[in-house]
Amino acid sequence: MLNLSRRRLITALALSPLMSAFPLRAGLPDTQRILALEWLPVELLMALGVTPLGVADMHNYNVWVGEPKLPANIIDLGLRTEPNLELMAQLEPSLILHSNGYGPSLEKLHRIAPTMGFDLNSGDGKPLSTARKSLRALGARIGREAQAEQHLQFVDQQLAAARERLQSWADRPILLMSLMDSRHAITFGKNSLFLEVMEILGLSNAWQGETNFWGSAVVGLERLANVGDVQVICFDHDNDRDMQRVMKSALWQALPFVRAQRFQRVPAVWYYGATYSALKFVRVLEHALESH
Numbered sequence: 001m002l003n004l005s006r007r008r009l010i011t012a013l014a015l016s017p018l019m020s021a022f023p024l025r026a027g028l029p030d031t032q033r034i035l036a037l038e039w040l041p042v043e044l045l046m047a048l049g050v051t052p053l054g055v056a057d058m059h060n061y062n063v064w065v066g067e068p069k070l071p072a073n074i075i076d077l078g079l080r081t082e083p084n085l086e087l088m089a090q091l092e093p094s095l096i097l098h099s100n101g102y103g104p105s106l107e108k109l110h111r112i113a114p115t116m117g118f119d120l121n122s123g124d125g126k127p128l129s130t131a132r133k134s135l136r137a138l139g140a141r142i143g144r145e146a147q148a149e150q151h152l153q154f155v156d157q158q159l160a161a162a163r164e165r166l167q168s169w170a171d172r173p174i175l176l177m178s179l180m181d182s183r184h185a186i187t188f189g190k191n192s193l194f195l196e197v198m199e200i201l202g203l204s205n206a207w208q209g210e211t212n213f214w215g216s217a218v219v220g221l222e223r224l225a226n227v228g229d230v231q232v233i234c235f236d237h238d239n240d241r242d243m244q245r246v247m248k249s250a251l252w253q254a255l256p257f258v259r260a261q262r263f264q265r266v267p268a269v270w271y272y273g274a275t276y277s278a279l280k281f282v283r284v285l286e287h288a289l290e291s292h
Helices: 006-015 039-047 058-064 085-091 106-110 127-142 145-165 193-201 221-227 240-247 250-254 275-291
Strands: 034-036 095-099 115-118 174-179 184-188 216-220 231-235 263-266
Touching: 034 039, 039 058, 039 095, 039 115, 039 127, 039 145, 039 275, 095 127, 106 115, 115 127, 127 145, 127 193, 127 275, 145 193, 145 275, 174 221, 174 240, 184 221, 193 275, 216 221, 221 250, 231 275, 240 250, 263 275
Parallel strands: 034 095, 095 115, 174 231, 231 263
Antiparallel strands: 174 184, 184 216
């Protein structure tokens, strides 16, 4: 990340469409000057109709998350784990959004601006429920309570409609996975965003094995043989070369769901996201199941 001079930075921001005027309520942060250091807070902010001034690791956001799409003139803040603190200070943010326990220490961030942290789940294994609470909390923090409720109503409507359309899949287990490398996959189950959404949709998750706090498990490809002849949805993430290599292997060709032609590759959906990731998951899943 280039170190912009203060004068050049202020000039660039003044010319940016992100800086169009919005009325502010007394005591609320300027919504035009909010930074997001992790992708879940990006989703929450965008769901409230606010575009962040800066986002960490925009390249990988576009690979792994993709939606909502971010304008090209958003400032890239560097790595999510090690953002450019000097650049952040130059931006003079009104609020820094982060994921709890991830990235720079709060001590470093507090030297720059007030912060607000978010969790993927609250310890109850319900990431979507946690996202709903987080959205309302952020809405209250920045004066966008009405937008939060409107968005959540839209989410509920979309989930209810999808549940009706997917009734025929209610008793057919589905395995959700993504390839990590030529020998390992990540699967999703208990504690995951995907599982909570599937339960709302009335669908059954085929992965009954262990998962971590975030609802995922990295396993050897041989473990996938144990799930049997189920429908498998595999999320791509700019890994076509690895996928092609794996699919040619004898191990892969011997898997029951591969032999039964029940394997489908689909676009990436961010595993550790919020409501936008949940909605994208529903669209991707529904398209895959209807086209099978």
